[in-house]
Amino acid sequence: MAHQTQVTRRTPLSRARVLRAAVALADDTGIDSLSMRKLAQELGVVPMALYKHIANKEELLSGMVDVVVGEIGPPEPGVEWKAAVRQRILAARRALLRHPWASRVIESRAAPTPIVLAYMDSMIGMFRAGGFSVDLTHHVMHALGSRMFGFTQELFDAPQGMDPQAPALDEMSARYPHIMEIAGANHDRHTVVGPGCDDQFEFEFALDLLLEGFERLWRQGWSSTDRPPSGAPVRGTAG
Template sequence: MADKTQARRTPLSRDRVLRAAVALADDVGIDSLSMRTLAQELGVVPMALYKHVSNKEELLGGMVDVIVGEIGSPEPAVDWKSAVRQRILAARRALLRHSWASRVIESRATPTPTVMAYMDSMIGMFLAGGLSVDLTHHVMHALGSRIFGFSQELFDAPRDLDPQRPALGEMTTRYPHIMQIASANHDRHSVVGSGCDDQFEFEFALDLLLDGFERLWRLGWSSTGHRADRL
């Protein structure tokens, strides 16, 4: 009780509000987070929060900033490919600590300065490694949300499918190749799809992309020449 009382006596700050919001979303889920529930958690009236965040949209943007701030830097003196891989996997570890974060990042129409700075640093890692501005432009498009540690998945299969269910038998008949792929899974607790190993699939795709980027870099690839070849 003393700790709770002391916390409520601690003056509010923007940082304290945002970190409390992140902790609350971790506990109750992002859908249950509101200015009112956050105020209750902090032991203040809701209006007190508006001195630090103007509305819930700004609150969510600030929460993303907190998550981005948890992303560690790569080891010094490593090559660009290793540095990028380390940074992206650090971002993934940060997001895995906050299961709601990817949804909020996707929902942001305008990135905050903190997010912009992170994106700028990612681009800088490619440029410092010797990739051209042209190639880096396309690299960032190819990586997409992976720079934040998550990717949009093709399959969202139902879990714990019972092979004896009629619906499953019908799917096997109608979509034999999909079901053949689905039966080759190995992790029942995956968030990607029933049976997929999330971390393995993420790193598999990331490594394919990085290997491809490196190959294009060594070939001196440019989008101008590629477009000309298609004409």
């Protein structure tokens, strides 16, 4: 009986495969431990093989951002602008929650890639399609900031000195009564915003406030040219 030689063929290395492996490795071990050498080991190749597809670590990180942004699904077809924007941003948040390292990397990029620019362009397009002026849309995008990618910079990254059992609790309460009052409201210990804050609720709460404010300005026909000079009283307040 003739014996057939079975040749195991290695999956060809490609830029897409390298980036997917890098994202998976960062998900498993954290972004700080990611290196070209470890990525090469994960793929079963020598480090130099990666450089045929990725020029350097910075290009790798930008490509990883592209992978995450590519996971952000579009809104349902036919929905009005506010629902479309909300759906897209919450889809972005789900993508960021799958890849907790991604927000740091997005913030670290010196310039957006074409894929990131395309995502931002699609966000702008939702407001323009909803009837927003270029002027209002410009300011809306500034107000959204990183929220359009599903994350926002919180006031505190992690609670410090707020342990109810801490010896200095009485002193803290005397010095900073309002901080301690807020810190003790509805709190547990497992969130990013602060002990007890529901991160998803806080994100959606702020997002909805922004969207409602954008809608109000849009209906009013707001224009930045109507703003009072810097330092002048805002309309509706005492002068």
